[in-house]
Amino acid sequence: xxxQMTSRARVEAGLSRRKRKEKIFRASGLLATAIGILFLGxxxxxLVAKGASAFVQTYLLLDVELTAETIAPGGxxxxxxxxxxxxxxxALRNNFPELxxxxxxxxxxxxxxxxxxxxxxxxxxxxxxxxxxxxxxxVPAASNVDMLMKGNIDATVDExxxxxxxxxxxxIDTLDQAGRVDLRLNxxxxxxxxxxxxxxxxxRGAMMGSxxxxxxxxxxxxxxxxxxxxxLEEFAPKNRWSDLVEVNIxxxxxxxxxxxxxxxxxxxINWMGLPRSAxxxxxxxxxxxxxxxxxxxxxxxxxxVPPSIREAALGLGASKMQVVFHHVMPLAMPGMLTGAxxxxxxxxxxxxxxxxxxxxxFIVDVPGGFTDPATALPxxxxxxxxxxxxxxxxxxxxxxxxxLAFLLLMNLxxxxxxxxxxxxx
Amino acid sequence: xxxxxxxxAYHHKDGEMTETLVKKxxxxxxxxxxxNYRGQQVELGRxxxxxxxxxxxxxxxxxxxxxxxxxxxxxxxxxEIGKKEVIALIGPSGCGKSTFLRCxxxxxxxxxxxxxxxxxxxxxxxxxxxxxxxxxLRARVGMVFQKPNPFPKSIYDNVAYGPxxxxxxxxxxxxxxxxxxxxxxAGLLKEVKDRLxxxxxxxxxxxxxxxxxxxxxxxxxxxxxxxEPCSALDPIATARIExxxxxxxxxxxxxxxxxSMQQAARVSRRVAYFHLGYLVEVDDTDKVxxxxxxxxxxxxxxxxxx
Numbered sequence: 001x002x003x004q005m006t007s008r009a010r011v012e013a014g015l016s017r018r019k020r021k022e023k024i025f026r027a028s029g030l031l032a033t034a035i036g037i038l039f040l041g042x043x044x045x046x047l048v049a050k051g052a053s054a055f056v057q058t059y060l061l062l063d064v065e066l067t068a069e070t071i072a073p074g075g076x077x078x079x080x081x082x083x084x085x086x087x088x089x090x091a092l093r094n095n096f097p098e099l100x101x102x103x104x105x106x107x108x109x110x111x112x113x114x115x116x117x118x119x120x121x122x123x124x125x126x127x128x129x130x131x132x133x134x135x136x137x138x139v140p141a142a143s144n145v146d147m148l149m150k151g152n153i154d155a156t157v158d159e160x161x162x163x164x165x166x167x168x169x170x171x172i173d174t175l176d177q178a179g180r181v182d183l184r185l186n187x188x189x190x191x192x193x194x195x196x197x198x199x200x201x202x203x204r205g206a207m208m209g210s211x212x213x214x215x216x217x218x219x220x221x222x223x224x225x226x227x228x229x230x231x232l233e234e235f236a237p238k239n240r241w242s243d244l245v246e247v248n249i250x251x252x253x254x255x256x257x258x259x260x261x262x263x264x265x266x267x268x269i270n271w272m273g274l275p276r277s278a279x280x281x282x283x284x285x286x287x288x289x290x291x292x293x294x295x296x297x298x299x300x301x302x303x304x305v306p307p308s309i310r311e312a313a314l315g316l317g318a319s320k321m322q323v324v325f326h327h328v329m330p331l332a333m334p335g336m337l338t339g340a341x342x343x344x345x346x347x348x349x350x351x352x353x354x355x356x357x358x359x360x361x362f363i364v365d366v367p368g369g370f371t372d373p374a375t376a377l378p379x380x381x382x383x384x385x386x387x388x389x390x391x392x393x394x395x396x397x398x399x400x401x402x403x404l405a406f407l408l409l410m411n412l413x414x415x416x417x418x419x420x421x422x423x424x425x
Numbered sequence: 426x427x428x429x430x431x432x433x434a435y436h437h438k439d440g441e442m443t444e445t446l447v448k449k450x451x452x453x454x455x456x457x458x459x460x461n462y463r464g465q466q467v468e469l470g471r472x473x474x475x476x477x478x479x480x481x482x483x484x485x486x487x488x489x490x491x492x493x494x495x496x497x498x499x500x501x502x503x504x505e506i507g508k509k510e511v512i513a514l515i516g517p518s519g520c521g522k523s524t525f526l527r528c529x530x531x532x533x534x535x536x537x538x539x540x541x542x543x544x545x546x547x548x549x550x551x552x553x554x555x556x557x558x559x560x561x562l563r564a565r566v567g568m569v570f571q572k573p574n575p576f577p578k579s580i581y582d583n584v585a586y587g588p589x590x591x592x593x594x595x596x597x598x599x600x601x602x603x604x605x606x607x608x609x610x611a612g613l614l615k616e617v618k619d620r621l622x623x624x625x626x627x628x629x630x631x632x633x634x635x636x637x638x639x640x641x642x643x644x645x646x647x648x649x650x651x652x653e654p655c656s657a658l659d660p661i662a663t664a665r666i667e668x669x670x671x672x673x674x675x676x677x678x679x680x681x682x683x684x685s686m687q688q689a690a691r692v693s694r695r696v697a698y699f700h701l702g703y704l705v706e707v708d709d710t711d712k713v714x715x716x717x718x719x720x721x722x723x724x725x726x727x728x729x730x731x
Contacts, residue, residue, distance in 0.1 A: 238537055306700060308574035312637070315533060315568035316587040317560045318646060326586070 002186040014259045034161060047404075051397025057186035059138040059144040060112070060212075063089035064120055068132045085117035088139055088209035095175060107168060112138040115188070115200040143171055143391035149183060152390055163390075189398060193364045196381065199390030201384070203367045203399050209279050209359070209374030210348060210406075212367060216283020217290060217347050224287075225294030229336070232295070233302040234322055252408055253292035261356030262287045269357060276358035277373040285353045298338020301332035304388060334421040341414035345407050351378035374391050377403045427507045459701055461724045469700075474719040475708035479695065480509040484529060484566075484648060485677050489543035491524050491533065498524045500702040501543075506648070511670060511679045513689035513710070516699035517725065522682045523697070526650050529680065530566035547648070564591055566613065567646035570651040571666035575625030575640070580617050582610060582637055583625040587644035603643055611639035612669055631662025638669065642677070651681040655688065667692050686726060690714050698722045 037414065064087050068075075072081035089109050094101065099108060116139035123137065124130055144163045147153045149172075159166050175181050192202030236242045264285035268274045274281050305328050313323045359375050360383065369375035375383070377399065384396040427636040458466035473669070482505040491499035496704065499521045506512055514522035524533070533539040545552050552562050564587075575583050584604045587593070594600035604621070608614040613635045617628070625636050634654060641649060651670075655663040670679055670692050683689050689696055690710055697707040706713060717723040 306574075308570065308572060309576060311532070311568075311570060312574040312576065312640075313562060313586075314532065315530065315570070316590070316640065317563035318586075318590050319560050322590055326590075331577065421729075 003144040003217070021091065025373055035195060043308045047397050047400055050394055051399075051401045053150050054189065054394040054398035055186050056183040057149045057188065058141040059184045060116075060145075061136055061138055061180040061182065062088060062143050063134055064088060064091040064137050064139075066120075066124060066130050066132060066302035072126065072131050074187075077124065077131065079121070079125070082121070083117075084121045085114075088112060088116045088120055095178070095180070096171060107165065108171060111119070111142055111145050111168060111171065113142050114197055115140050138182070140199050141181070142187070143389060144168075145181075146199055147390050148172060149181065150394075152394075163308045189395070193366045194362060194375070194383070196362060198387075198389045200397060201392070203377065203380055203394060203402060204376045205363055206399070207402075208367050210376045212279035212370050212374065213282040213286060213376060214348060216280055216285040216370065218340065218344060220284065220287035221290045221294055221343065225291050225343075226298050226336055226342070228291075229295045229298030229302060230324055230329070233299050234320070234328065239296050244308055249292050249295055253296060256352075257289055257350050258356065260285050261353030263288065265355060265356045267345055275371050275373075277361050277363070277375075278371045279359075279367060279374045279376075280370040281357050282354050282359050282376065283370070285357060286347040286350060289350060289353065290340075290347050293343040293346060294336075294339050297342065298332065299341065300338040301335025305331045334418040337417050337421070338414045341410050341417070345410050348406060348410070349378055349403065351376065351382055354379050377406070430545040435472075438590070447460075448569055454549060459703070459721070461700075465724075467720045467724070469703060469705070469721070470719065473503065473704045474706040474722070475713070477503050477505060477704070477707050479505045479510065481508045482506065483508040483548060485544075485546045486525075486528070487707060488539065489525070489528060489545060491521070491528060491542075492538075492540045493536070494538040498702055499528070502704040504704060504707060506678055506680060507695075509674055509676065509678055510695060511674045511693045512695045513682065513693035513699060514680065514682045514697050514699060515684070515686060515689050515725075516705075518684075519701075520699040521702040522697075522699045524650055525704075526652055526680060526682050529648070529650055530563050530568055532563075532568065534559055564644050565646055566648045566650060567641035567644060568633050568650045569641055569652065569654045572657050573630055573637055575628070575633050575636050576630070577624060577626055580608075580624045580625050580628070580636060581621040584639050584643045587640060593644065606638075607639040607643035610642055610673070611635045612665060613639055629662075631658050631665060634658060634662070634666060635669065638673075642673070646677065648678045648680065651679060653682050653684060656684060657726075663688070666711075686714070698725065700725070 010393060034058050037121050066087065070087060071303075072078060072085070088110065089105075090113060092108060093105065096108060116179055119139050120137060123135075129335060141149075144153065145168075148155065148169065150292065152163050153164060155164075164172075172181065188200055188338030189202045191204055192200055195201040232242065232245065236245075264281055268281045268284055269276055274284075308325050309327050309331065354376055360379050361373060361375065362383070363373050363375055365372070381396055381399045381403065384392045384399060458468050461467045478615060484506040486502060486504045486506075489499055489502045490497065502521075502525060504525075514526060517524050527533045528541055528545060529552075533541060541553065547562070547565060551557070552566075560719075576586065578586070581604055584607050585600055588603050590598060594603055605618075608617065613632060615630060617623075617636075625633065628636060630654065634657075638654075639650075655666050658666065667688065670681070673679060679692075681689075692711050695707065696710045696713040698713065698717075698719070699706045700721050706717060706719045708718075713722065714726060717726055
């Protein structure tokens with residue numbers, strides 16, 4: 001008995017130490033999680049704080065006289081002749097009858113976006129009945145006006161230190177008091193391609209570029225990756241060669257992405273002669289990039305299929321291929337898809353390899369196909385972040401929010417797919 | 426001497442171990458003593474004691490050796506399995522009875538390091554013949570595993586899987602018929618006939634194992650191999666499976682590996698006792714259990730039961 005007592009006493013003596021250790025471990029774990037959440041919180045809150053304002057844009061309400069002699073001299077709409085800019089400028093000037101000088105006018109005109117005329121034109125083209133009438137139209141203001149309205153230009157500093165003159169600020173105040181200035185939903189952000197004018201710049205082109213690229217990537221990387229994983233896991237003999245292949249695939253997953261860009265430049269563009277800046281080439285490069293990720297994830301998913309299922313099928317006389325396609329594949333599919341979607345998320349967020357294949361060009365047109373010049377969302381973010389105009393700063397954040405939203409959607413899809421397809425055994 | 430033969434194998438690690446060397450090892454080790462379950466040295470004897478032959482042989486294994494890499498798992502086993510007979514393979518863990526069982530439908534093929542020498546024939550045809558597809562063999566020699574392993578599909582699809590891949594059913598009605606008959610034979614139909622679309626994994630352990638048996642007999646094999654089919658089941662489920670085996674042996678030869686000597690005594694007509702890869706004794710069940718001839722068999726049986 002004494003022996004038993006001492007061991008019990010020892011256990012009890014050590015108990016407080018054990019409990020303390022456990023407490024410290026739990027506390028440090030909690031701390032680590034809290035730090036992670038804190039940083040994430042800072043990241044998201046600054047992003048939203050900076051980017052949210054880009055989703056609205058300052059518009060000016062103008063009474064535009066769509067005089068027939070200016071835009072439709074022959075009784076019909078003449079787009080080559082029509083001076084829509086002039087109409088808009090006149091409409092703005094009508095609010096300030098006291099102005100007459102050339103310099104005054106020029107200064108006043110700078111309050112308008114160069115897109116204002118285009119907006120009126122689109123309106124008239126869509127509805128020619130408007131010719132000859134006077135319409136109240138919300139036209140985009142210049143980005144400096146926008147910045148002033150959003151509080152990004154400080155009206156109290158010396159005139160020489162800001163982009164708007166004292167007179168311009170007074171005019172804007174006058175218009176604002178007349179209820180002719182308003183922040184409205186920034187549709188241009190989602191419908192336009194890139195532009196030098198921040199108020200006209202949109203992410204549509206980059207979104208379409210990313211979309212076409214991802215289509216190429218998934219169409220190529222998923223079947224190839226899954227097939228390679230199945231071969232390596234189920235059919236390949238386990239020897240020095242398969243070990244070598246495995247090591248190389250794992251290494252490939254860790255290769256810096258810019259290297260893939262160089263490869264794409266050398267092989268797809270220089271050697272194969274594919275077009276520069278094309279989503280097709282971007283997709284090919286990103287497919288190479290995500291291939292190892294998909295192979296590794298798919299192999300893990302295949303490995304996780306219990307061997308008892310394989311044995312059961314083999315024992316019934318299923319051939320190796322039937323075992324794979326009837327049992328292993330369906331059970332591994334959720335894991336494979338998760339891997340594929342995570343690979344796609346990585347591809348969507350990748351910018352370095354795209355720089356190498358010319359997808360960093362300034363492209364205004366929204367791409368309509370796989371070989372049209374295009375850029376991608378992360379590259380667009382980089383381009384905007386690099387632009388000097390004040391208004392591009394908030395648009396950069398807005399584009400990041402959109403990119404993150406897409407990533408979130410894709411990861412959500414991965415979770416839902418896994419939940420729905422997962423089977424218990 | 427087991428140690429000695431291991432050493433010999435070790436020295437030839439680089440090259441393929443030749444069959445002559447294997448034979449030499451065999452004859453050398455067979456004459457020496459091996460430890461019984463208590464560690465006492467017991468003479469093995471030159472030959473398997475009892476009667477490895479049977480009246481109506483259907484599956485015949487001659488001088489079978491199995492290697493897992495350098496590990497010599499089955500040593501020169503010769504055994505005949507009769508038509509429509511239940512033969513139980515017993516022995517301590519790691520004695521090679523499961524390995525031997527898996528040789529009978531070439532399940533060891535999927536283990537890369539496994540190598541089988543010797544001869545195994547089914548109804549006169551060599552099952553290790555190069556031209557024979559294991560798919561055909563496994564349709565003739567079915568297998569039930571230790572842990573119930575239904576596919577994560579419906580009960581119906583579990584049973585229908587074998588007939589489907591082998592193209593045994595011409596149309597849906599015929600397939601339905603096969604599924605129903607197989608479930609009936611496995612004694613499961615009453616319990617599941619209203620929920621054939623439920624997943625097979627929703628059944629209890631004993632029902633799952635009977636589902637696996639139904640799945641196996643749906644292919645209409647000639648031999649059924651059972652690898653400790655009841656070790657994961659409670660006594661009631663075990664009793665049901667044993668009753669089932671009694672019925673099934675009217676049509677099939679059954680080879681069962683079991684750790685339960687009572688079970689071997691209850692279900693089998695013959696018993697084969699394995700020890701460290703050697704087949705020590707084979708005889709009619711009542712003879713082995715009432716009057717074992719070999720010291721090792723006696724030790725095992727009395728040690729376990731007594």
